[in-house]
Amino acid sequence: MLHVKKGVTVNRPREDVYQFWRDLENLPRFMQHLEMVEAADGGRSHWVAKAPGGKTVEWDAEIIEERPNELIAWRSLAGSDVRNEGAVRFTQAPGDRGTEVHVELLYDAPAGRAGATIAKLFGEEPSRQIRDDLRRFKQVMETGEIVRSEGNLEGAGQGVLKQRAAQAPEAEARP
Amino acid sequence: MKATCWMGKGSVEVRNVPDPKILNQRDAIVRITSTAICGSDLHLYNGFIPTMKKGDVLGHEFMGEVVEVGHGVKNLKVGDRVVVPFTIACGNCWHCQHDYWSLCENSNPNAALAETMMGHAASGAFGYSHLTGGFAGGQAEFARVPFADVGPLKIENGLSDEQVLFLSDILPTGYMGAEMCDIKPGDTVAVWGCGPVGLFAIKSAYLLGAERVIAIDRFEYRLTMAREKCGADTVNYEEVDSVTETLIEMTARRGPDSCIDAVGMEAHGHGLEYMYDRTKQALMLESDRPLALRQAILACRNGGTVSVIGVYGGLVDKVPLGTIMNRSLTIRSGQCHVHRYMRPLLDRIEKGEIDPTMVITHRMPLGDAAKGYDIFLNKEDNCEKVVLSA
Ligand SMILES: NC(=O)c1ccc[n+]([C@@H]2O[C@H](COP(=O)([O-])OP(=O)(O)OC[C@H]3O[C@@H](n4cnc5c(N)ncnc54)[C@H](O)[C@@H]3O)[C@@H](O)[C@H]2O)c1
Ligand SMILES: [Zn+2]
Ligand SMILES: [Zn+2]
Numbered sequence: 001m002l003h004v005k006k007g008v009t010v011n012r013p014r015e016d017v018y019q020f021w022r023d024l025e026n027l028p029r030f031m032q033h034l035e036m037v038e039a040a041d042g043g044r045s046h047w048v049a050k051a052p053g054g055k056t057v058e059w060d061a062e063i064i065e066e067r068p069n070e071l072i073a074w075r076s077l078a079g080s081d082v083r084n085e086g087a088v089r090f091t092q093a094p095g096d097r098g099t100e101v102h103v104e105l106l107y108d109a110p111a112g113r114a115g116a117t118i119a120k121l122f123g124e125e126p127s128r129q130i131r132d133d134l135r136r137f138k139q140v141m142e143t144g145e146i147v148r149s150e151g152n153l154e155g156a157g158q159g160v161l162k163q164r165a166a167q168a169p170e171a172e173a174r175p
Numbered sequence: 176m177k178a179t180c181w182m183g184k185g186s187v188e189v190r191n192v193p194d195p196k197i198l199n200q201r202d203a204i205v206r207i208t209s210t211a212i213c214g215s216d217l218h219l220y221n222g223f224i225p226t227m228k229k230g231d232v233l234g235h236e237f238m239g240e241v242v243e244v245g246h247g248v249k250n251l252k253v254g255d256r257v258v259v260p261f262t263i264a265c266g267n268c269w270h271c272q273h274d275y276w277s278l279c280e281n282s283n284p285n286a287a288l289a290e291t292m293m294g295h296a297a298s299g300a301f302g303y304s305h306l307t308g309g310f311a312g313g314q315a316e317f318a319r320v321p322f323a324d325v326g327p328l329k330i331e332n333g334l335s336d337e338q339v340l341f342l343s344d345i346l347p348t349g350y351m352g353a354e355m356c357d358i359k360p361g362d363t364v365a366v367w368g369c370g371p372v373g374l375f376a377i378k379s380a381y382l383l384g385a386e387r388v389i390a391i392d393r394f395e396y397r398l399t400m401a402r403e404k405c406g407a408d409t410v411n412y413e414e415v416d417s418v419t420e421t422l423i424e425m426t427a428r429r430g431p432d433s434c435i436d437a438v439g440m441e442a443h444g445h446g447l448e449y450m451y452d453r454t455k456q457a458l459m460l461e462s463d464r465p466l467a468l469r470q471a472i473l474a475c476r477n478g479g480t481v482s483v484i485g486v487y488g489g490l491v492d493k494v495p496l497g498t499i500m501n502r503s504l505t506i507r508s509g510q511c512h513v514h515r516y517m518r519p520l521l522d523r524i525e526k527g528e529i530d531p532t533m534v535i536t537h538r539m540p541l542g543d544a545a546k547g548y549d550i551f552l553n554k555e556d557n558c559e560k561v562v563l564s565a
Contacts, residue, residue: 009269011267011268011269011272096269097269098269128287131287132287135286135287138268138280138281139281142265142267142268142280142281143201143265143267143268143281143322144200144201144247145199145200145201146199147199147265147281147282147283147284147299147321148198148199148284149198149284149285149299149308149309149310149311149321150195150198150232150309150310150311150319151228151231151284151285151305151308151309151310151311152284152285152308152309153198155284156284156285156286156287157287158284160226160285160288160305163228163285163305163309164228164309165180165228165229165230165231165232166228166230166231166232166302166305166309166310166311166312167178167180167192167193167230167231167232167311168192168193168194168195168196168311168319169193169196170193171193171196
């Protein structure tokens with residue numbers, strides 16, 4: 001069982017931050033391991049995550065609790081390979097500091113192949129991945145997109161070892 | 176294009192590399208007309224800043240002409256002439272909006288790495304290791320400028336490149352060093368280091384109302400510049416037994432009201448103390464040699480301010496914290512919040528209050544960058560500042 005809690009402060013009004021997250025289809029814009037989230041009726045959604053070796057894993061989820069501008073909680077539907085649940089809370093940061101976003105995720109990695117896949121999905125340090133995702137979320141909310149550098153073409157969340165020298169990419173390497 | 180690349184400790188080469196490309200909507204591409212070598216580049220050259228990668232394009236002081244803009248840049252157009260601040264800042268985050276641009280919360284893709292080393296991360300910067308984001312620099316023919324809608328300052332008044340180029344870094348840095356001293360009438364300010372940053376700190380201290388500025392270095396040609404171009408009194412630290420005692424005596428035992436460290440992590444010195452720091456640094460038990468900083472702290476008047484604009488990278492030894500505490504000293508520091516100062520300093524240049532060209536001693540084509548590094552590092556040929564034209 002993976003249990004991760006991380007937070008970030010976003011310099012935007014609470015309504016905006018909540019709205020962006022509530023549209024679950026936005027999540028892949030900053031969650032690196034997600035390929036796609038498709039929202040369906042009744043608070044249901046279909047999630048596709050990247051898995052090692054170019055494969056994907058998929059599951060369905062439903063929103064189990066929702067309080068506008070305060071909280072969104074979701075859980076995978078019974079029978080999913082990847083049992084997981086999550087909640088994100090939005091609170092007013094003190095003074096003029098914007099909005100605090102607190103994320104909590106629980107992943108139940110079952111025994112066997114699916115379990116191994118989940119473990120790999122999150123690398124050895126799941127809390128680091130969530131922290132990087134939240135950093136990217138903040139960038140998208142505050143600046144409009146993920147910030148890229150020549151050494152980090154994919155933006156925040158690449159380990160130092162994967163980084164290139166700080167030179168422009170060749171034309172075809174452009175993301 | 177041609178670009179100055181870091182090839183390892185003590186080695187830079189001008190090489191052919193791919194042209195920069197728009198990677199974010201708020202990027203612009205600038206064709207560089209003038210660029211400079213900074214004392215900060217020497218820390219990279221000498222291998223004191225970790226996380227450099229072979230091939231990194233160097234350079235963070237540059238200006239030129241906009242040749243391409245991303246969809247998100249509405250305030251610049253192709254053909255505009257701009258000076259680019261060395262710190263990269265988004266303009267949207269809390270720190271940018273509170274005028275702390277070198278602490279931008281979004282511009283450093285490697286913030287996680289910086290957090291591990293420093294607790295929190297600072298902003299991204301051009302050509303300054305992967306700790307500040309892995310951005311390609313501007314000692315090149317072209318550069319990509321992120322957040323081009325926020326950083327670059329348009330130059331529309333016909334001032335020459337040499338008059339405005341240093342708005343990118345060293346003029347604001349020297350100015351911030353003096354501003355942090357919170358200078359009051361009658362104040363004496365001491366400035367360690369008569370490199371370009373030190374000279375601009377001296378000049379700025381006078382502009383901000385200092386009564387007297389005392390400059391410290393060992394190169395006679397640099398001390399002469401401090402006297403003749405900036406009006407400072409000078410101390411050659413090789414000619415006195417104790418810099419601290421000299422300064423205290425020069426101020427009839429009050430000590431300078433504020434002290435500016437414009438030297439940084441590679442301070443030079445003599446005797447046991449210098450040997451101690453060099454040895455510890457070589458053994459990687461200490462990352463920086465804080466000789467100037469220690470003197471600044473000891474010399475400073477009771478209740479005075481020590482302003483640190485020389486760059487430090489990590490850990491230092493034997494900083495007299497007891498002195499700071501018992502004598503009510505204030506330490507202020509930071510990578511320059513360049514965006515804060517560009518416009519007001521451009522005004523001062525236009526009014527003729529400051530002439531930044533005074534620091535330039537060497538002009539060369541970009542292709543000679545390696546030679547430029549060498550001369551500037553070794554303070555040969557009375558070198559103060561090298562400007563490269565691309
Ligand atoms: N805070 C910022 O944003 C910022 C920006 C630009 C540069 N810097 C830093 O400012 C510092 C100076 O830059 P520069 O371009 O003027 O470099 P520089 O190498 O030209 O000048 C440094 C000077 O310090 C002198 N010096 C060395 N040891 C000394 C000592 N013990 N006492 C007195 N003087 C001593 C040297 O002789 C030299 O003249 C560097 O550390 C650079 O990284 C900081
Ligand atoms: Zn510089
Ligand atoms: Zn910012």
